[in-house]
Structure formats: C-alpha cells, structure tokens
Amino acid sequence: MDNAPGFAFQILQSVFVVLAAPLVMGWVNQCRARLQNRAAPSLWLPYYTLAKLFHKDAVIARDASPLFRITPYILFGCMWLAAGIVPVLATGLPFAPAADVIALVGVFALARVFAALAAMDIGTSFGGLGARREMLIGFLAEPAMLMTMFTAAFISGSTQLATIVDTLAHREFAVHPSLAFAGLAFLMVLLAENARIPIDNPATHLELTMIHEAMILEYSARHLALIEWAVAIKLFAYMTIGFALFVPWGIAAAGDWAALPLAFAALAFKLAVAGAGLALIETVLAKMRLLLAPEFLSTAFLLAVLGMLIHFLVSG
Amino acid sequence: MSPLVGSLAVVACWLAIGLLGLIPSGNAFFARRLAFPLGALASLALAVFGLQALWIPAEQLTLPLGLPDLPFHLRIDGLSGFFLLLLGAVAAGITVYATGYFREETAGRLTLIALQYHVFLASMAMVLLADDAYLFMVAWETMALSSYFLVTTDHRLPAIRSAGFLYLLIAHLGALAILLCFGVLHGGHGDYTFGALRTAELTPVWASVAFLLAFFGFGAKAGMIPLHAWLPEAHPAAPSPVSALMSGIMIKTAIYGMVRVIYDLIGGVRWEWGILVLVIGAGTTLFGVLYALMQHDLKRLLAYHSVENIGIILLGLGMSMVFIGFGQTAAGALGLIAALYHTLNHAVFKALLFLGAGSILHDSGLRNLNDMGGLIRKMPNTAFYFLIGALAISALPPLNGFVSEWLTFQTALQAPLIEHGVVRSILPLFAATLALAGALTAMCFVKVYGIAFLGQARNPPTEAAARAAHDCGAAERFGMAWLAAGCFVLGLFPAAFLLMLNRICEALLGSGLPDTALVSNWLWLVPTAPAHASYSAVIFLLVILAVTLTTFFVVRRFYHGRVRLAAPWDCGFPAQTSRMQDTADAFGQPIRHVFGPLYRMKRKLPGPDDARPRYELEIEDRHWYWIYLPVARLTGWISAKVALLQQGRISIYLLYSFFTLIALLIFVR
Numbered sequence: 001m002d003n004a005p006g007f008a009f010q011i012l013q014s015v016f017v018v019l020a021a022p023l024v025m026g027w028v029n030q031c032r033a034r035l036q037n038r039a040a041p042s043l044w045l046p047y048y049t050l051a052k053l054f055h056k057d058a059v060i061a062r063d064a065s066p067l068f069r070i071t072p073y074i075l076f077g078c079m080w081l082a083a084g085i086v087p088v089l090a091t092g093l094p095f096a097p098a099a100d101v102i103a104l105v106g107v108f109a110l111a112r113v114f115a116a117l118a119a120m121d122i123g124t125s126f127g128g129l130g131a132r133r134e135m136l137i138g139f140l141a142e143p144a145m146l147m148t149m150f151t152a153a154f155i156s157g158s159t160q161l162a163t164i165v166d167t168l169a170h171r172e173f174a175v176h177p178s179l180a181f182a183g184l185a186f187l188m189v190l191l192a193e194n195a196r197i198p199i200d201n202p203a204t205h206l207e208l209t210m211i212h213e214a215m216i217l218e219y220s221a222r223h224l225a226l227i228e229w230a231v232a233i234k235l236f237a238y239m240t241i242g243f244a245l246f247v248p249w250g251i252a253a254a255g256d257w258a259a260l261p262l263a264f265a266a267l268a269f270k271l272a273v274a275g276a277g278l279a280l281i282e283t284v285l286a287k288m289r290l291l292l293a294p295e296f297l298s299t300a301f302l303l304a305v306l307g308m309l310i311h312f313l314v315s316g
Numbered sequence: 317m318s319p320l321v322g323s324l325a326v327v328a329c330w331l332a333i334g335l336l337g338l339i340p341s342g343n344a345f346f347a348r349r350l351a352f353p354l355g356a357l358a359s360l361a362l363a364v365f366g367l368q369a370l371w372i373p374a375e376q377l378t379l380p381l382g383l384p385d386l387p388f389h390l391r392i393d394g395l396s397g398f399f400l401l402l403l404g405a406v407a408a409g410i411t412v413y414a415t416g417y418f419r420e421e422t423a424g425r426l427t428l429i430a431l432q433y434h435v436f437l438a439s440m441a442m443v444l445l446a447d448d449a450y451l452f453m454v455a456w457e458t459m460a461l462s463s464y465f466l467v468t469t470d471h472r473l474p475a476i477r478s479a480g481f482l483y484l485l486i487a488h489l490g491a492l493a494i495l496l497c498f499g500v501l502h503g504g505h506g507d508y509t510f511g512a513l514r515t516a517e518l519t520p521v522w523a524s525v526a527f528l529l530a531f532f533g534f535g536a537k538a539g540m541i542p543l544h545a546w547l548p549e550a551h552p553a554a555p556s557p558v559s560a561l562m563s564g565i566m567i568k569t570a571i572y573g574m575v576r577v578i579y580d581l582i583g584g585v586r587w588e589w590g591i592l593v594l595v596i597g598a599g600t601t602l603f604g605v606l607y608a609l610m611q612h613d614l615k616r617l618l619a620y621h622s623v624e625n626i627g628i629i630l631l632g633l634g635m636s637m638v639f640i641g642f643g644q645t646a647a648g649a650l651g652l653i654a655a656l657y658h659t660l661n662h663a664v665f666k667a668l669l670f671l672g673a674g675s676i677l678h679d680s681g682l683r684n685l686n687d688m689g690g691l692i693r694k695m696p697n698t699a700f701y702f703l704i705g706a707l708a709i710s711a712l713p714p715l716n717g718f719v720s721e722w723l724t725f726q727t728a729l730q731a732p733l734i735e736h737g738v739v740r741s742i743l744p745l746f747a748a749t750l751a752l753a754g755a756l757t758a759m760c761f762v763k764v765y766g767i768a769f770l771g772q773a774r775n776p777p778t779e780a781a782a783r784a785a786h787d788c789g790a791a792e793r794f795g796m797a798w799l800a801a802g803c804f805v806l807g808l809f810p811a812a813f814l815l816m817l818n819r820i821c822e823a824l825l826g827s828g829l830p831d832t833a834l835v836s837n838w839l840w841l842v843p844t845a846p847a848h849a850s851y852s853a854v855i856f857l858l859v860i861l862a863v864t865l866t867t868f869f870v871v872r873r874f875y876h877g878r879v880r881l882a883a884p885w886d887c888g889f890p891a892q893t894s895r896m897q898d899t900a901d902a903f904g905q906p907i908r909h910v911f912g913p914l915y916r917m918k919r920k921l922p923g924p925d926d927a928r929p930r931y932e933l934e935i936e937d938r939h940w941y942w943i944y945l946p947v948a949r950l951t952g953w954i955s956a957k958v959a960l961l962q963q964g965r966i967s968i969y970l971l972y973s974f975f976t977l978i979a980l981l982i983f984v985r
Contacts, residue, residue, distance in 0.1 A: 054875045061884040065692045065770065067703075077864030084859065097846070098855040099713070102722050106713040113710060113758055120766030120898070122884045123689065128898030131766060135759040136906040142758075143751035146725075150744060153729055159849045218884060222871055294910045305748055312741040315732075 005257075006094040010084065013093065017083035017240075021232040022046035024239070024271055031279035046232065053225035061122045061218055071118035072219065072226035078111035079233040088240045089263045090252040091162040100159040101149040104241075105142060108193070111230070112138050119215035130214030133290060137199060137211065140297035141192045144185055147304035151182040152245050154311050161244055169248035177314060181307030183246050188300035190238045192293070194231070197282040199293050202231075209287060239274050243267075319369035320377050320392040322361065323400060323445060327438045329358040334434035337427045344423035347430040352418070355434055356411035362441065363404030369397025370816050374823075376447065382454075389509050391447035394820040395580070398656065399444045399572045405802065406564050406663045407437055413671050413795025414557040416788070417678060429469060429555070436462040436561065443569050449498040449508040456494065460487040463566060466558045467550045479549035486546045490536030494573070497529035501581055513581045523582055527589050530577040538570035538626045540600045542939050547623055548607075552615035556674020559615060563622040564667035571629055571659050575652070578637075579824045585648075587641025587739065590634045597630030598749040605756045606914060609763070609907045610935045612685045612900040614673045617764065618666065621709065624753060625662040628724065629655045631746055635727045638739060640825065647730040649821035649828045650843055654727050656817050658720035661806055665708040665717060668799035672702035675788040675796075676768065685767050685900035692769040695787040699769045701796040706765050708803040710758040714853040714860075716806035719841070721754055722851060726843040756907075763903040772894035808853045811841045901933060916941065 026043045033040040042048075060068070085099050085107075099107070116131035153159045155176060156167035192199040195212035205213055216227050244251075250266025252259035288296060317325070333354050337347035369375075374393035382388045392400070414433070418426055439462055442455035464487070468480035498508065500522055506512040518526065532543065539547035547567075551559045579585065604624025611617035636651025675698045682688050692699040708715040728747035734740040788796075806813065814829075821828040832845035841851045886892050908915065916936040922929030961972075 054871070057876075057878045057880050059880045059882050062881050063690070063693070063772065063884070067692070067770070073864045073868050076867050077860050080863040080867070081856075081860050095855070095859065097840070097850045098852040098859070100849050100851060102725055103713050103718075103851055103856065106711070106718055109710070109755070109758055110707075110712045113707070113712060113762055116762045117766055117770060120762075121770045123771030123894060123897050124884050124886075124892070125896045125898070126887065128766070128771070128903070131762060132898060132903050132906065135762050136910075139752070139755035139759045142755040143748060146751040147744075147748055150725075150729065150747065154732065154744075157732075158847060159726070159729065160847070163847060222875060226867065226871070291906075291909060294906070301748075301752075305745065308744050309741050312731075312737070312744075 006092065009090050010093045010095050013089050014080065014084045017088055017236055018080060018229075018233060021083075021236040022050060022229065024236050024275055025232040027272065027275045028235075028279050031276045032282055035279055035283040046228075050225045050229055053220075053228070054222050056221040058221040058223055060220075060223075063122060064218075065121055067114075068118050068121040068218075069223070071114045072223040072230075074114045075111050075230040076226045076233075078107050078114075079230040079237065082107050082237045083233055085161065086237055086240050087162055087165050087244055087251060089260065089267060090256070091165050092253050093162065096162045097160060101153065101161055101164070102146065102159055104161070105146050105149065108145075108234075109138070109142055111234075115215055115227075119218075122218050124218065126214045126217050130211055130217070133211040134215055137192050137293060137297065140294055140301060141189045144297060144301040144304050145189045145193070147301065147308060148182045148186045148189065148245070151178050151304065151307045151311055154308065155179070161241075165244045165248045165251060168245070169251060176311070178307040178311035179246060181303050181310060183242075185300045185304035185307065186242055186245065188296065188303075190242065191281070192297055192300075194235045194238060196278065198285045198288045199296065201287050209290065211290075236271075239271060240267075242274070243270050317365075318375055319365040319372070319397065319400075320375045320390060320445070322365040322368075323392060323441060324377075324390070326358045326362040326365070326404075327441050327445075330355060330434040330438040330441075333358070334431040334438075337430040344426050347427045348419065348423075351430040351434070352411050352415040355437065356408050356415070359404045359408035359411055359437070361404070363401050363408065366397045366400030366402075366404055369400065370394050370819060382450065386450055386508075388451040389447040389511075390445045390451070391510070392445060394823050395572070395575060396444045398660075398817065398820060399568065400441065402568060402660050402663050403437075403440055403444065403565055406667050406799070407561065409795045409798035409802070410557050410560045410564065410667055410671065411437075411795075412798065413560075413674075413792050416791030416795075417555070417557050417674060419789075425469070429466070432462050432465045433558070433561075436466060436558075436566075440565060440569055444572060447510045449495075449502070449510070449513065453491070453495060453498075456491060459566065459569065460484070460491065463554075463558070463562060467554045467562075469555055469558070470553070476553045479546075479553040483546040483550035486536050486543055490533045490543070490570075493529045493533030493536070494577075497526050497533055497577065500526040500529065501577075510576075510581060514583070518582070520586070523584060524586070524589070526582050527578060527586075530574060530582070531589075531593065534570040534573040534577070535596070536570075537573075538567050538630075539623050540596055540626055540630060541603050541623070542943050544600070544603075544623050545937065545939060545944055548616050548619040551619035551622065552613060556615070556670055556677060559619075559674070560667040560670035563619065563670055564663040567622060567626060568659050568663055571626075571633075571655070574633065575656070575824075579652075585637045585640045587638045587736075590637030590639075590641055591739070592634075593630050593637055594634030594743075594746050597627045597634050598746050599627070600624070600630060601627030601749060601753045603627075605753050605760060606907065606911055607935075607937065609756065609760045609904045610901075610915065613683055614676065614685055614688075614764065614768065615670070615683065617685075617760070618669050618673060621669075621757070621760070622662075622666060624757065625658070625666065625709075628721065628750060628753065629658050629662070631655075631750055632658060632720075632724045632727065635724070635743065635746065638743065639727075639730065639733070642734050642736065642739075644730070644733045645825050645827050646830045646833075646844075647727060647733055649818065649825055650723065650730065650833075651727040652821055652824070653814060653817040653829070654720055654723035656820070657723060657806075657810070657813060658717075660813070661708070661716040661720045661803075664799055664802040664806060665705045665715075668701060668705035668796060668803065669709065671792070671796050671799065672698055672705060675792055679786050679788055685764065687774055688768040689771045689774040689894065689897065690769070697787050697793050698796070701793075701800045702769065703765060704800040704803055706761040708807070710761050711754045712758070714807050714857040716803050716810075719807055719810040719851070719853065721750060723843060724750060726849055729849075730844070759907075763900060767898065767900050767903065771897050774894055774897065774899070808857065809838055810851075810853065811837055811839075814841060814843075914938070 025046045030040040119127040119131040152164050156164045200211040252263040337351045369392045377390045379388040439455050439458035446452035464484050470476050501513040536543040608617050608620035632655030636648045640648035708717045711717040711721045731743040818828040916938050918934040920932035
C-alpha cells in the first residue's frame with residue numbers, strides 16, 4: 001500500500017458521508033419548518049426514524065420477487081459508492097479514478113432503474129405510476145446533469161471529479177459565464193433528482209402528485225429504512241457535487257491531515273447554507289403540475305447545453 | 317493453422333452442415349440433433365481464428381473459383397479479424413440456443429431452416445473475408461437472399477410475406493449503391509481487387525460521390541434513417557434466433573463495409589463526410605429510441621432499438637471522421653474504437669435480448685407486452701438473463717453498453733482539439749443526443765422488464781397461457797448464459813479490447829491512440845491520458861458488491877431478518893385487478909406527451925356515454941408518408957406510363973422492332 005493515508009481518507013470520507021447524511025436531511029427539515037412557522041422537529045429526528053424502522057418486522061407482498069428484496073440494498077450500495085467518488089472532504093482519493101463524472105451519472109441511473117423496477121414488481125397501480133413518472137423525470141434530468149458535467153470537463157480538460165476540483169479550486173479567480181449557466185441547470189437537476197419541490201414533494205402521499213413516494217409505497221421496516229437513508233445520502237452527494245463544481249474552495253488534498261479541520265469547517269458551512277437555501281426554495285415555490293416537469297427539465301437541459309456552447313464561444 | 321485457411325475451413329463446415337441436413341433420414345435426425353451443435357462449434361473456431369488474425373500481419377489468398385479470369389481474392393487483416401471474432405462468438409451463443417428453439421419444428425421446415433441458417437452464417441463470413449468487389453457482392457447478395465428466406469419462414473402469413481418483400485427491396489437498393497460505389501472507385505482501369513481500388517486516385521468530388529454511395533448503400537443494410545423501414549418489419553418476422561443473428565450480426569456487416577470502404581478503400585477521410593454521418597447518426601439514434609418506446613410488440617421494440625444502436629455507432633464513426641478530417645488522428649482513432657466497440661457490445665446484448673424475447677414467445681406464446689406480466693415467477697432463468705441484457709443496453713455501469721457510450725463521450729470531449737470554431741461547438745451537441753438517447757433507453761427497458769417480467773399477469777384470456785408458461789430448456793439457457801457472460805467480460809475488461817482495436821486503427825489510420833493511453837491494462841481503461849479520464853469496471857463492481865454485501869450483513873447482524881408476508885396494500889380499495897396495472901402503452905404516454913409532433917398518431921377516444929368504452933391508439937412512422945409512399949406512387953406512375961408500350965398485340969411489338977431497326981440503320985452505320 002503506497003497510498004495508506006489516501007486509503008484512510010477514502011474510508012473516513014465514505015463512513016462520514018453515510019453517517020452525516022441524515023443530519024443534513026434533519027437540518028433541511030428543521031429550516032423548512034421554521035420558515036413555514038411550524039415548530040421545528042429535532043435535528044436528530046431522521047436518525048430516530050431510521051432506528052425505529054430497523055426494529056420493525058418487514059411486511060412484504062406475497063408475490064414479491066427477489067428483485068424487490070435486494071433493491072433496497074442495491075440502492076444503498078449505489079449511493080454509498082457515489083459518496084466514495086465525490087470529493088467531499090479531500091481530492092485525490094485512491095478510489096476516485098475508478099469512476100469519473102460519467103460513471104457517477106451512471107451510478108445514479110443504475111439506482112433509478114432498480115428503484116423503478118422494484119416499484120413495478122408487486123403489480124399495484126401506484127407502483128407503475130411512480131415508476132413511469134420517475135423515469136420521465138430521469139430521462140430529462142440525466143442528460144442535463146451530464147451536460148453540466150461536460151461544461152466543467154471542458155474547462156478543466158478532464159472528466160475526473162478530482163481533477164476538475166483541483167483545476168477550479170486552484171486557478172486564479174476567473175469568471176466563467178458558462179459555469180453560471182451550468183450552475184443554474186445543476187440546481188434544477190438537483191431539485192428534480194432528489195424529489196424536491198417544485199417537481200415532487202417529499203412530505204406528501206397525495207396520489208395525484210407523488211412520484212418517489214409512489215414507488216416505495218410497498219416498502220416497510222428495514223427496507224424502507226435503507227431506502228430513506230439512501231435518499232439522504234443522495235441529497236448529500238448531489239450537494240457536494242455542486243460544491244465541487246461551483247464552490248470548491250477549502251477542500252483538502254488526500255493525506256493532508258493538517259488541512260482536514262479546515263475542510264470539515266468549510267463543508268459544514270457550505271452544507272448549512274445549502275440546506276437552508278433548499279428549504280427556502282421549497283417554501284417559496286409551489287409544486288408544479290406533473291406535465292410541466294418536462295418543460296422545467298428541458299429548460300435545465302438547454303441551459304446546460306448553452307453553458308457548454310458559451311464556453312466554446314468565450315474560450316475560442 | 318493460419319487464420320485465413322481456418323476461417324475458410326469454418327465456412328466450408330457450415331456449408332457442409334447445411335447440405336448434410338438435406339439427406340433424408342428419419343425425422344430429420346441430422347438437422348435436429350447435430351446440425352446446430354456442430355455449427356456452434358464451428359462458430360467458436362471462427363472466433364478463435366478472428367482473434368488470432370487481430371495479432372498477426374494481414375494474409376492473402378486467391379481461390380481459383382468464380383468466373384474465368386475472375387478468381388476469388390481473400391484477405392484477412394485486423395479489421396476483418398475483429399468482425400470474424402464478433403460473428404463467431406455471438407453466433408456460437410445463438411446457435412446453441414437454436415438447438416433447443418427449433419427442436420419441435422416439423423422435419424421439412426427444420427431441414428430448410430438448418431440449410432438457410434448455415435448458408436447465412438457462411439455468407440456473412442465470406443463478406444468479411446472478401447478482397448475483391450466481385451466476391452464481396454456475391455457474398456453480400458447470398459447474405460441478403462438467405463436471410464430473406466429465413467425471414468419468410470412463416471410465409472403463410474401475408475404480413476410476413478410483405479415484410480420479406482420490403483426487406484428484399486431495400487436490400488437491393490443498397491446493393492445497387494454499393495455496386496456503383498465500387499464502379500466509381502474502379503474508375504475504368506485496373507481490376508476489381510480491393511488492392512487496386514485502394515490505390516485508385518480520386519478527385520475530391522468523385523471521392524465524395526463514392527463516400528455517399530457507400531454510406532447510403534451500407535446504411536440501407538444497417539437500418540439507418542431514412543432507409544430503416546424494413547428493419548422493424550423484417551427482424552420481428554423471423555424466428556427469434558434468426559432475429560438475433562440479423563440484429564446482432566448481419567447489420568454489423570454493414571458497419572464493417574462502411575469502415576472498410578470509407579477508411580480503407582477511399583481513404584483521405586474528409587470532415588464534411590463526418591458531419592453528414594453525425595447528423596444521420598443523431599437522427600437515427602433519437603428516432604429509434606422514441607419509436608421503440610411506443611411499441612408493445614416485444615420483438616418490434618427490440619428491432620427499433622437496433623436502429624437506435626446503429627445510430628450510436630454512426631455517432632462514434634462520424635466523430636472519428638471529423639477528427640481525422642482535421643488531422644487529429646489520435647482522437648479519430650478513439651472515435652473509431654468507440655464505434656467498433658459498440659458494434660461488438662450491441663451484437664452481444666441485442667442477441668441476448670432477442671433470445672430472451674424468443675423464449676417468452678416460445679414458452680408462453682406471448683408476443684404483445686400488454687398481455688404479459690409476472691413472467692419472472694414462471695421463467696426465472698429467462699428473467700435473469702434478460703435483466704442482464706436490459707441493464708447492458710441501458711448503458712448502466714459496470715456492463716458493456718456503458719463502456720462504449722463512455723468512450724463515445726470521451727471522443728466528444730476531445731472537441732477542443734478542432735480548430736474550426738463551428739464544428740468544435742456542435743460536436744458536444746451530438747454527445748447531448750447520445751446522453752438523451754441513453755436515458756430514454758433506460759426508460760424503455762424499465763418498461764419492457766417491468767411489464768413483461770414483473771407485476772401480475774394481465775389479461776384474463778391469456779392468463780391461462782401465462783399460467784402454462786414454463787422456463788426455457790437447457791440449450792436455450794446455455795446460449796443466453798454465454799451471451800450474458802459476454803456482457804460482463806466486455807464490460808469488465810474493456811482495456812484488452814481497447815488495445816486490440818488500437819491495432820486496427822494503426823493499420824487503417826497509420827497511427828493509433830497516444831502512448832499515454834496505452835498504459836491501459838486489465839484493470840484501468842484510459843482513453844487519452846490518466847489525468848484526463850479513467851474508468852475501472854472491476855473496481856467499480858467490487859466496491860458496489862462490497863458495500864451492498866456489507867450493508868446486508870450489518871443490517872442482519874444488528875437487527876433481524878423477520879418478514880411477514882401479506883397481500884399488497886390496496887389503498888382501501890379491495891376491488892383491484894391486474895388490469896389496473898400500467899400497460900406498455902400507458903408507460904409510454906408521457907413520451908407521447910413530450911414528443912407528440914414526432915409521431916403520426918391516430919387516436920380513437922371513447923365518448924362520454926359509450927357503454928363499452930375502448931381507447932385505441934395507432935402510431936405510424938412519418939417516414940412512410942414523407943418518403944416511402946410518395947416514392948412508391950412515383951414508381952407506380954412511371955410504371956403505368958411504361959406499361960402503355962405493352963399493348964399485348966404481336967403486330968404492335970413487330971412495329972417496335974421495325975422502328976428500332978430503322979433507327980439503328982440511321983444512327984449506326
């Protein structure tokens with residue numbers, strides 16, 4: 001092992017993300033409750049919920065196939081993998097070269113496909129409805145996300161997230177108009193992919209509007225807990241991808257223990273601001289009609305493509 | 317044995333197997349028991365010879381067959397070796413599967429199928445081995461005819477006869493264009509060996525004419541728009557192993573033809589050609605996947621996905637041609653590698669999917685997705701292999717479809733190398749097309765898998781059929797397992813194939829990938845340089861397995877594995893039936909909403925007071941109304957005018973002869 005500190009950082013970061021992700025969820029919920037003039041739940045509520053769900057007996061429909069039972073584990077595994085690729089605390093992690101941004105988008109796609117398949121497994125009308133809507137959101141969000149990544153890749157000449165972050169964090173401060181477009185597109189994709197308002201509402205089970213909740217309606221107990229946890233990690237991963245692309249400052253290099261406290265502080269600050277911002281967006285916006293979602297997402301796609309074109313115009 | 321002689325021996329074997337089946341025997345013993353297993357062994361041998369040819373210098377041979385003074389010239393080099401590998405490896409799986417699939421055919425049909433099937437295989441191998449235009453066209457036409465007879469195996473159905481006719485028609489239009497292309501390359505001197513065509517000096521105009529003829533001629537066979545119309549008709553009409561051969565391998569011989577003629581024979585690739593290929597490729601990709609999403613016939617849906625994947629291959633080829641045109645050979649090589657790798661990947665997973673569809677059709681009698689449902693419980697093996705194929709075609713890591721799309725994206729990301737400002741900025745748009753198509757494919761296969769294999773069986777009349785469904789036999793299972801293993805091998809160890817394909821690029825383009833890319837080893841795939849991009853499917857798979865298993869055991873260790881089985885939650889509405897699930901058409905509804913203007917839709921909506929409301933929807937390809945029907949009407953009109961000559965009276969025909977003689981006497985003295 002020539003890169004022992006690197007591996008230590010890798011494991012530290014992966015475990016940290018998995019453990020901290022529900023906290024971010026709790027923070028977003030708390031902020032939203034305050035903004036909506038409700039009594040705020042405890043910051044630790046997501047952990048209590050997970051613990052409660054893990055202790056319950058799982059109730060599974062009689063006709064469920066093995067696919068239904070393994071999907072929660074696959075979802076959790078995919079998100080954990082994503083958390084290992086994204087430079088959250090440090091760049092230059094030993095595992096990062098195994099998967100670049102395109103593979104990262106692929107991991108999210110893999111998770112989405114399994115979630116949608118599991119939703120259709122029991123054969124209830126809600127499952128199919130959720131799967132159909134989720135894939136509708138996905139087929140537009142995924143290319144938009146990829147184009148956002150490509151803009152950053154063109155600026156830094158690499159599809160490795162670590163290299164992108166290094167280039168963007170250690171350049172002289174230059175304004176990239178293309179990144180502004182990409183940033184807006186990324187924000188829209190983040191809202192859609194994480195089932196937030198205005199595309200989906202994580203706090204409702206209203207049949208006409210739900211997407212993600214419709215897919216997981218048949219899940220209970222430990223399976224549900226794993227899915228909820230995976231959702232929290234996904235939100236965390238998306239936020240940190242955003243930080244990596246647009247506000248990469250403060251991140252440590254792998255093995256640089258001295259820079260770690262600063263990286264922690266910077267990350268905590270960014271997460272707090274981003275969580276509050278997300279709560280604010282969810283408070284001031286209303287949920288869209290489902291059939292407007294394609295317009296919302298094609299706007300994101302076009303913004304990302306525009307950002308890419310602007311990069312060529314400005315640099316060429 | 318040298319690979320060329322070995323490949324010829326395999327071709328001879330296949331022909332012999334086909335003919336031996338014709339010997340009359342009790343219940344077609346040879347065709348039923350031996351033909352297909354022997355054919356599969358021969359395929360495997362061909363794959364080995366193809367692999368061998370990739371690593372040694374090109375070999376040539378002249379066979380004293382054919383017309384007097386026109387012997388057959390044969391040659392095997394890296395490019396044909398790669399396609400022979402594809403043909404052999406994929407055909408081996410399909411042929412093993414065919415052993416089981418055709419077991420219950422009647423003796424008469426079976427001997428014919430075995431003959432046509434092996435002649436078809438042999439002709440495809442000869443297309444890849446041909447080194448002169450004459451042998452190439454002979455093999456090309458043999459391939460078209462043998463596959464025509466295979467498509468029309470069920471010729472008693474009128475729909476299948478007309479599908480076969482359409483196929484034959486477009487195949488011949490394409491063959492004519494290819495013939496003309498060879499004529500242009502020949503230019504009136506020398507002979508028709510590829511060696512002579514290669515050295516021909518063409519002006520840019522004639523080179524472009526030759527390119528257009530080759531592109532559209534081979535494109536007609538590949539199924540690119542607007543010449544795709546035969547593909548969604550003919551591929552589903554054939555018996556499933558034949559569909560797999562056609563979609564998996566035959567349309568790839570057209571890609572071989574394009575690369576051979578454009579890169580090798582014409583040479584001097586221009587970037588304008590690349591733009592045309594890119595535009596057609598992008599159109600083909602989106603068209604294919606959007607129409608696939610509208611289908612409810614499983615085999616038709618898969619055929620539309622073949623159209624889409626040909627588009628993806630063309631995107632890689634087009635990018636490669638643009639880069640080569642601008643003198644960026646390394647990026648051009650990457651594009652060519654991406655295209656060829658996707659060719660191989662598509663052959664493997666599409667063959668697998670067609671075989672899976674064949675098993676559903678064969679073992680449950682269902683073809684329409686709207687009648688299926690819950691098949692995973694009746695046919696778990698088929699469901700398992702089909703899932704692997706579906707994940708592979710959806711370009712999900714760590715399977716093989718992802719790798720070739722990843723390479724295509726990496727090619728597009730080389731765009732800053734191009735000096736031409738406009739071209740540089742439009743190249744990434746084609747990557748955007750590919751991204752969109754990839755995501756739509758994932759949606760389509762969630763639909764296919766969710767509706768066919770998951771959920772509950774749908775219609776009461778077919779429920780009996782679905783109940784009678786059983787899983788496929790051992791031969792079918794083995795054939796599918798072979799191809800599914802191929803999806804994993806190609807997905808997990810792409811770097812070995814990258815280095816192999818790089819040799820083809822070095823032979824065709826003079827140079828290949830930069831040295832920094834050749835650090836690729838079995839673990840790491842590096843297309844340009846390690847700092848720019850890398851991917852390791854093995855690590856990816858190991859990590860995902862490790863974390864998933866860790867989660868599983870941690871959850872089991874610290875909590876419990878208790879499960880209660882119950883009825884699905886009915887939302888307080890106990891009268892749920894399986895008809896309330898999504899159908900294939902319902903699943904595609906959002907796409908119809910978003911991309912409505914692209915389809916020609918005929919809707920029949922029930923009125924408010926219909927006692928038996930029915931919702932009907934018919935979707936047609938706009939190309940029929942834009943191109944095919946006008947051309948057909950024009951042809952009909954011209955034929956009608958020409959038919960005026962034919963009055964059916966001998967005196968009038970004598971009059972024609974008389975006038976012709978007079979004219980000849982005047983003009984030819």
